[in-house]
Amino acid sequence: MDKIKRMKELITIINKYNYYYYVLDNPVIADREYDAIYDELVALEKETGVVFPDSPTKQVGDMVLEGFKKYTHIKKLYSLDKCNSFAELESWVNNVTEQYGEQVYSLEYKFDGLRISIIYENGQLVTAATRGNGYIGEDVTQQVLTIKSIPYNIPYKSKLVVEGEAMIKLSDLAEYNRTATEPLKNARNAAAGAIRNLDPRVTGSRNLSMFFYGIPYIEGYEFSTHLEIMQFLKDNGFPVYDYQKTVSKIEDIEREIDNIDKTKKNLDILIDGAVLKINDLKVRDKMGFTAKYPKWAVAYKFEAQELTTTLNNVVWQVGRTGKLTPIGEVDPIELAGATVKRATLNNYGDIVRKGVKLNSKVFVRRSNEVIPEILKVASVDNTCVDIVKPTVCPSCGTQLIEDGANLFCPNYYGCPDQIDQRIDHFASRNAMNIEGISEKTIEMLRTTLNLHTVADLYTLSYDDFKQLDKFKDKKSSNLVNSINNSKKPKFSNFIYALGILGVGEKTAKDIAKKFNNLNQLMNASLQDLLTINDIGEIIANNIVNFFKDEKQIQLINKLLDLGIDIQYSNNVQKSHPVFTGKTIVLTGDLNNYTRTQLTNILEEFGAKVTSSVSKNTDLVIVGENAGSKYNKAKELNIPIMLEPELLDNLK
Template sequence: MDAMQRLEGLVEQLNQYSYHYYTLDQPLVSDKEYDLLYDELVALEAETGITLPASPTGRVGGELLKGFTPHRHLSPLWSLDKAQNEDQLQSWNNRAIKLIADYNSKNPDTPLPSPSYVVELKFDGLTLNLTYTDGKLVQASTRGNGAVGEGILAQVKTIKSVPLTIPYHNGTIEVQGEGIMNLSVLAKYNETALEPLKNARNAAAGALRNLNPRTTAERKLSAFFYNVGYSDGIQYSDHREMMAFLKDNRFKVNPYISYHDSFDHVVQELRLIEERRPSLDYLIDGAVIKITDMRTREVLGYTDKFPRWAVAFKFEAEETTTILESVSWNVGRTGKITPLAKVEAVELAGVTVQNCTLNNVGDIERKNLKFALGTRVFIRRSNDVIPEILGKVTEEQDGEEIVYPVVCPACGSQLEQRGAHLFCNNRLDCKPQIVARITHFASRDAMDIETFSEKTAEQLHDELHIHEPADLYTLNFDDLIKLDRFGEKKANNLLQAIEDSKSRDLGSFLFALGIPNTGKSTTKVLADHFCDLSAVMSATIEELTVLPDIGGIVAESIVSYFADPDMQAGIQKMLALGVEAKAPEKSAGPIADSFFTGKTVVLTGTLHQLGRDEAAKRLEALGAKVTGSVSKKTDLVIAGEKAGSKLTKAVELGIPVIEDEDEFIRLLNGEKE
């Protein structure tokens, strides 16, 4: 009786979650939590031998929404069996190999080939089934229950990556793919949205199942295609042929697809995909492994629910839900006040999460989190950064209020709201701002003062009243030797490091100043163009906006910074104390026959032998132009270890990529390509 009650409870609970997830597009729990309950139900059904009529294990998809025209697929859209670890994956492969061997023993004259495999990304969006007749898109639908879906032709037509006509005109075909919203598109959409979207999956699903196609168009969705489910006039011998057909007919195919004769290589590829996952500009929750040979697929066939020739390998979830417990407020070097959320500890992407970012007060308002303390929220972790709160699980304002500060939590000064952010304007006497500015000034990419740390900056502020970077150049041995934990050696080393920093180049000095809205690449552009500190300080907005990667907001930040009397005084003080801030001398010119001469090059990922800074210098010395972003004007991308979204974009644009660092160094050294 206890087992039966648990079965009934799981079925009811999972069906409720499925209704909210698939039908209403309002998920109540994360995929990770749903999968745990689903796996428990599968195990309990196997143990008891009982499957209730309404069990979600007995169906493929969700219910139809009212308002959409039903569409019966010409060929079924199957779900996939899943493997959540390598042992389960190996079990799937062993079963497939055994079935192939059994067939070959009975059919020695027409044996199946040894299995080879294709590995594709498993996108986290909404499945699309497109119907083309005589080259024209005549219908588009959701998966529905696998046999009948919802007609969404008007919505799908708003996706620019979906071809409205294709070269193939010989009858009818159905093509399957996934409608997605890129993460960068989602972030830009949420900057101005009155109702921000919680995640990219729900954004895509909600747009495609919206009765107003204009709403779909506003989301700027994309789609990847990976299967021809039905054709009345063409057949393929293997998966490669089918993918070539899709590409030839202008369907967008994801570049991350690989073919393997060895199953060990399949496992290695899965590990690489999982490493690359945080750098992708779209959500994936795993990878799909398929046997490539079409005749083998036909022989292996299907179970009641799954093809025997394919399996989905699930990755560790990057999104889950937890309780928002409290919010604290931190002061940054520009005076910006940033909220930091403490949540109930939860496992996510292999780590225990207790803190999450909330960005700013505008973010709290947009995500309906103003009254969310003590309630359940969605959180997401990616790229090994602090997780982000995406929004409340429910729409009700049923939690305690997050109270915004009116005075600085560090110095007590009145706060000012500018746009979505709160600021403390007491930059000359607010300790966290001062310590952060001095720490940034001394950092490696800035003035590179060796052995300097945030702890050192805090000690110098508290005990020697160091209030700005210029004060570092007034320090002497007698000042330092009296400090706690400062012996003669440490004092002399710090003084020598400060002295050495005086000769840092103009680009490093400009970056060290911490000009709002400028990064290292922008300050390098300034240094290379003006070649003189005075010229940079007197530059106008018009002079700045003609430079690459400098828009109106950045130009205004630069001009405002150098117009500030306090900033001017600090810079003049440093120059008087011996800081040079000179532009590096121009080299004699690039090597005429260099492979890189005249090329626009982007560096991404970790270069172990050279480092990206040294690589950039070597490239520029050879006449290359090194930029920070990939575009159609990019000639070459150098991709080191754990290369991210820049590599993805380069592949999508068809830009040549060098991923072998040894090959890159050979080319730098003038060896032939």
Template sequence: MDKQSATKRVQELHELLNTYNYEYHVLDQPSVPDAEYDRLMQELIKVEEEFPEFKTQDSPTQRVGGVVLEAFQKVVHRTPMLSLGNAFNEQDLRDFDRRVRQAVGDDVQYVVELKIDGLAVSLRYENGYFVQGATRGDGTTGEDITENLKTVRSIPLKLRSNVSFEVRGEVFMPKKSFEKLNELRLAAEEEPFANPRNAAAGSIRQLDPKIAAKRNLDIFVYSIADLGATGIQRHSEALDFLEKESFKTNKERRKCENIDEVITLIENLQEKRATLPYDIDGIVIKVDSLDQQEELGFTAKSPRWAVAYKFPAEEVMTKLINIELSVGRTGVITPTAILEPVRVAGTTVQRASLHNEDLIREKDIKLGDTVVVKKAGDIIPEVVNVLVEHRTGEEQEFSMPTHCPACESDLVRIEGEVALRCINPQCPAQIQEGLIHFVSRNAMNIDGLGERVVSQLFHAGLIKDVADLYRLTREQLLGLERMGEKSTDNLLQAIEQSKENSLERLLFGLGIRHVGSKAAKTLAQQFETIENLQKSTEEELVAINEIGGKMADAITTYFENPDVQHLVSELQALGVNTMYKGPKLVKAEDSDSYFAGKTIVLTGKLEQLSRNEAKEGIEALGGKVTGSVSKSTDLVIAGEAAGSKLKKAEELNIEVWNETQLIEELKK
């Protein structure tokens, strides 16, 4: 075949294979048998082998799995992937509706969609071509799984128009694929997956895309991250637009005129749950109008214009065999029920939280009791109640210990708290849990240092505190079970990279009582170095917005400890960064910028800056960025397709700038 003929044939094969793929995996209406599709695919592979220049990024052959990766690269989401608030009953739904109507008026329509039980992903397209896919991660940073997502045949590699945007969706494993996969794993004497969600997550995070390609994964897309200049005004229109671009959306969605229609529809969908060919764990309700969505805005964790209704938890009976005690990183003693294995909401449960001694007393739980177990939010197993009528008289009372199960120190109950606590700072269980927290995703984020490896290192005597992590050698790691040369080198590289983290990650990782990730960021911005924070007083801390008296006392008490002071010095000597690397916090009185002391709202699509870049730039000059327009707003920055916030600003005679004016002021 000459090159001219090959060019024509490749184009024909692309069109045929893409059409057949769309019919089979998106429309579920195949027009040719599998054998014909396979024959054409083999023909295309042979042509591409003869003419490698035809192996383009959108070729159907790219779905079979690319090269094996050494590790997943990090991806910062251009628009954060926030989680949804939850509703568990009809009253929760009506409360959500009331809050929405109080904010935007009574003229509200909702879109109701199935909440697919899978793995949330983000798909980025440039000029119509699929260029990157990522996991949700912590909502801000995920992992690049592009090659694995290319193997999901319902994800288009090329769209029908040359649009550039980011699409969000849920990758899942159909029930039939799950059953077939577990049959194969059992035949190979491998551990079967607990449920389709775990199977999907495990498949999409394989370093070898060829494994993912064999797992028959699927996807439903459910939103466009930034609609920008598309001109779309409603969420329902966005879903229709995605369908026209060859995406697979869920057909069970419906528009509802009010919350009563939503509640009726949820009842119908709940009955249909068991007959669906995929797992769902709830229903998502979204305000349809994008202008109203913008007006409602977001909390720190979730949008105010959407809620996830979680199905009532499945409840089952089992026997409580024992109660096991664990020691957390803050010394809290937590009892856990050890159960006869039982299937609950798709997984086998053998352990369930009992929270504290008061709960055990309140529910009159005894060893040997028959208990009812459910999963709170379909995730965390818990004991609901005891079936007293099943008692035989052989059940035994349970008493909490007086000494720590890990170090034998006296346990105390601090005034105002329900938990028993070990206050020995040298308690090995607390140290190990503290190490696990230190390396976790929201703290120092050290890839490869999971609970198993931390436990190995700790019990081998290689690490006694977090500073020891930075003293680990290649020889020490290679001596551990299941640590090969590649995984050892990757781990050492990840530990080295973590030294460059900004101060807020270190502060959160140190595990100071009452200091979460958000407070750690506030402290890092305010004090800039760990030395400045160490020297701070309670009065200085309480003066900071979001820092209360209890937290201030915990911070000063923590840094007054000589052992902590020595640990900080050790970390600095080992090269761990103890300075804040983010945008500087500028006080209004110290800035001569126009933004200093002003309250500013961003709305619409910005072309040259991301929303985060604009926000950080304004705050770096002493301004405050908020999510809604009110009489206290000083300035609105309006990008393309600005909606109700711009209209409200004009009604209130608030000054409005475009993006060019914003950039000019930021450059001054």
């Protein structure tokens, strides 16, 4: 009877985790770990044939929060069956084919947000609710009304329930964080927290989006396919995400899912998988539901990017601005295809806010192209100890100063780590692009040759390098060459190389577009800078102050004296007979370009690429599986260009 005992144990554990996850919005283990014990319980139930009344496998999931009015759904909202491997997916599809013949499926993103259903009566939004436990959810009408893209009035007049996912776009999250006193790290939690906030003004401030994908209930209308439902949603003004593929063969399904997995990092939203739905509603009716899931749909989940591990130590790194960053050393874990041993804790304030301690179990997240981060504490016990706040710079010993959540070493011009980091940034690929100069080389240059500023790089000779440890003829002459080759930077790269606080690559490009030359930029006023779209007061101030600093001016002059020749030619746009000066919208998937690539190319030709079709749009470039934007373009009679014609034009 060990199995029964284990099942009871699992039920207790899972129910506890559910409470943390759904009610407190504060998960204590990672999804993947949760899934593992959940799956273990499912397997045991299957094996023993016993399902206890309080088993979480009988519930859909959520519980209802106190404080919100409860809402009873007109039709039960089911969750989705899931699979984690192509083998499982294949067996699911094979099973369907055996019983119901080969099917047409709709493949869509699995959004990582908060599922919401909305009820319309007489063409008007009357109630919005969370899924809750599938039968009863929370009434979040006031919160949902703050989502601007959701229509309040729709053409369809009979009673209707639509469902979709409330999310925060990553760009909106970044925008929110630019001015937020407490930045939000995780887009899913930011959206869920916004919807479940009793104050709708907080919801409104997060600028949520919502995408719709289903109609659980409708009066006076019958659909025969899922694609009809999607079209109906679009026709009634509901935002539908611009990705949907119609697939049938397992090879096509798997190829598409691979594609999604590879390209998901370019999206402005979080997705954690793909959903495969049978298109034919007659077949769906025949298949029906289990207690939890519809049998006619399945979610393919991508590998989780979040896991728990133990924090063993914290080291403090000094950055090029003097800011100290705590780096946590953790028990190594495999996360999204890489071994993670170190993860950032951002700043001292973050450690305090998250309550992170040495020896505590912590959540580590790894997102694309970002260093792993310690998200929060999973658990602490009495073996945990506080992380000590340093008082002096670990690099130069100077007394630290505290500014908000951050600790700074004020020894800007003398702190070895700051000097190294500034030179490293200056030499980096998207700055001056000095090839073959590593952090280690920079440290040697400083200690052996007393290199102190970025300008000193351009005074170094072949003989200087030869003095360095392990620098032979070839390596020395290579480095001399790459330093020489870096002397003609693009204006935007030079601006980025200067390392002005808050000026990243994108901002540097925006600045380079706005000003004709360095001199103009150095004399720019706060007002001039604020006319650039993405520059706010803080960054504008940083820029003005940077160019007021005598030492920075001297350094720039020294660089120019040493032969740095900034190339302004990139300001002169290449012109193109079709694209220059046009406002262009891209929709659907192209075979030859990603959206970002094509946007860059078109922008180089002086076109403006926007996200929504309006009467001001000059051209819509349409790839495969284009959705509502394509229809809108046809409606407004806007010229449409397909991929073959695009390729001709870009030859």
